[in-house]
Amino acid sequence: MTMSTPTLRLGLPSARHAPSLSSRTNPSVRHALVSSSSQRCAASAIRTSSLVLSFLLLLFVQPSAQQRDPVSDFCRRFGHQTAVVDNKLFIDGGILNWSPVAGNYTNTWLLYQDLTEVAESGMPQPYANLSKNATIPSVHGGALWGDDVNKRIYLFGGAYLPDAPSAHFELFAYDILHDQWDALGPPLSRDIQGASYGAGVAVSSRGEGYYFGGWLSNASVPDWGSGPPVATTGLVRYSMDSNEWANVTGPDAIRRAEGAMVYIPAGDAGMLVYLGGVQDLYQNGTTTAQPMDEVFLYDVLSSKWYTQETTGTTPERRRRFCAGVTWAEDQSSYNIYLYGGAPPPEDEPGAGFDDLYILSMPSFTWIKMYPNSTDTGDFPHHSLSCNMAPGGAQMLIIGGSFPTTQDCDTPGQWGTHNADLGRQNNNSSPWALFTPNKTSYAVPTDILSVIGGAATGGATKTAPASGFGHRDLAVLMTRKADVAARTPTRDVEPGAADDGGAGSAPALSTGAIVGIALGGLALLAALLAGGCCIARRRRAKRKAQFQQAVAPYHAPTSEMAWSPTQTTTFSSSPSPHVQVLSRPQTVPPYVGPPVELPSDTGQRQYQSGYFAEQASQQHQHVQTSMPAHEVNGLPKADVAWVPHVSMVQVSPGHQRSATTTGVSPMHSPGLQPGQQQQQQHLQQQYQHQHQHQRQQYSPATPGSEQSLSNGLPRDSNSAWSEGDGGMSPRHETYYHR
DSSP states (O other): OOOOOOOOOTTSOGGGGHHHHHHTTSHHHHHHHHHHHHHHHHHHHHHHHHHHHHHHIIIIIHHHHHSOOTTTTEEEEESOEEEEETTEEEEEOOEEEESSOOOOEEOOOEEEEETTOOOTTSSOOEEOOSOOOTTSOOEESOEEEEETTTTEEEEEOOEESSSOOSSOOOEEEEETTTTEEEEEEOOSSTTOOOOBSOEEEEETTTTEEEEEOOEESTTTSTTOTTOOOEEBOOEEEEETTTTEEEEEOOSSSOEEESOEEEEEOBTTTOEEEEEOOEEESSSSSOOEEOOTTEEEEEETTTTEEEEEEOEESOOOOOBSOEEEEEEOTTSSOEEEEEEEEBOOTTSOOOOOEEEEEEEEETTTEEEEEEOSSSSOOSSOOBSOEEEEOTTSSEEEEEOOBOTTOOSOSOGGGTTEEEEETTOOSTTOOSBOOOOTTOOOOOOOHHHHHHHOOBTTBOOSOOSOTTOOSSHHHHHHTTSBOOOOOOOOSSOOSGGGSOTTSTTSOOOOOHHHHHHHHHHHHHHHHHHHHHHHHHHHHHHHHHHHHHHHHHGGGGOOOOSSOOOOSSOOOOSSOOOTTSOOOSSTTOOOOOOSOOOOOOOSSSSOOTTOOOOHHHHTSTTOOOOOSSOOBOOTTOOOBOOOOOOGGGOOOOOTTOOOOOOTTSSOTTOOTTOOHHHHHHHHHHHHHHHHHHHHHHHHOOTTOTTOOOSSSSOOOOOTTEEEEEOSSSEEEEEOOOOOO
16 A cells, blocks of 8 residues: 655644545554555565575575685695594694695684594594694694594694794693684793604603704794704603603704604613604705605703614605504514605605615514505605504504595595404405404514514514614613503593593584584574564554644544643653654654754744754743733733643634633633633634744745654664754664674
């Protein structure tokens, strides 16, 4: 239906709009008004919901097509760091390739694989539901130190991508029990810096983390500048329980990087074994390969280094390979398993290695386990990780960079490969699907054929063919480390773990999370639209009620006298053309500018607008512009204003009826009948002058501003402020937080 809109302008005769106003007193018309408002509200709610949902789809669905899932969209990973704690293999940082391979992306997730179970593919299922926010660096070529006692992993070193670090190195720790990261601050000594692609190893039984060699560059050291990378010579030691650092000198002054290091429980307190990698002889980034027939051993108790030559089937020189160690039940042999790697820069160009070697100690003999031929394998790759599964019978090899192919690295198994170190499978193969309950290492025939003994130990070859490089080694290699049991420094009982940690059930997938988020936001949009609908309906109802209340004031003249059903008292005179409510503060909305009525005299105008500051003048009666009169010697009586509801039109000769107040609307209390006649005469003069003034006013009068120019409700986005003598619109914008 077509609705007439009141153009309430101050000073305009209301009689011009009386028909349209009175038509709204019809209940059917008011119902149509509210019904139409409801229909508009429903349509607006639908439009609002559609717009919000479209925005949400653009905000979430489109980015989700670009933001891949590290599990379901996996293709390859390399340069990451790993650690095993409590039967969980944690994978942090590194570089990812999505399927199909289109570029390298930084892995910002902390994932883990539960080693107590396997997926249908035969490998441990990875999960990406652990916390890691943007304040925790995502690096490649760093180290993860696992602490089985206090249930933490520590992130040390690594190279930043794409920008250099902005602050000095500091250590970060992931709390496995509570699924949170802690910043432990930088070392007190500036000599300890975060390097990348060094050799890291954790000794959980001692509560220590070690890192040997590695590169210092603009990717790992702030304010490095444009100089070339420089390798380091020292060994960094970190004490997990005391948060203390030590910088131990290396075996010599040669700078090294990109090798591997393991811990064996030999000697009095254990020993570190370093092998492979490159040497930075000239400190200018030019490298040469570290010989693979030379290894370095570090006694953690005496802090002494030893050099030992090796024999056997020595691997080609290499870097960025990975290694793990296990030993016979009687510790008569310690066997380091080495896999993959890249050739050093100075060697003939090559793709790298896809082979598996064993260095058996104390004979220090190299043994090739895979492949059987003299070649280096079919799928060479480097920058990968090796982790021993609990029990030492299996070594999980994660990821790697494949320079000869763009194929994904077994995406159905998430780039996870399992070396069966004792060939304890039906095919006696070095490669097998992962078996969670295989917790006992058996020395394979590959080793037994060289050092003798049996699957449980009893090696007969216990010394190098050329002898030990130092006499201390002959003694240390026969001893078993005696390390006191370490006591946790915090509560690590199962009940101490909060829900959501790595030990909790797998979280929802990324798709499920996005779906829930979209559903929740859609519900929020619907609620907002519903709230808007309710607000509009209430405004429409108030508008209808408002118009119904004012309709009697503009009713056409009838032969019957009428009076308002209730009397409203104001503290100051309202305009006779402003709708009167029982609550003066609820002024009809207004979208136009403030109006200042024209005045030919200095007298106050009757038809001034009803503004907030006038309503605030409590119990102040405003005098009219008409002068006082003296009639027949009677006292002067000021003709005070009376509400417009009292100035009703009465048919000639019709007897007026009393109002609900018991006083005739046209009767002024306190006057005698003669005075009443005089009062009526004055009121007739007032009405005549009032009507004359109204006819003289025009909203187009030059110099005057038009108020309520179109009578439409004030825009909901415009607030009102009190100005000089009136109210002016004030635009306010609210931002959703």
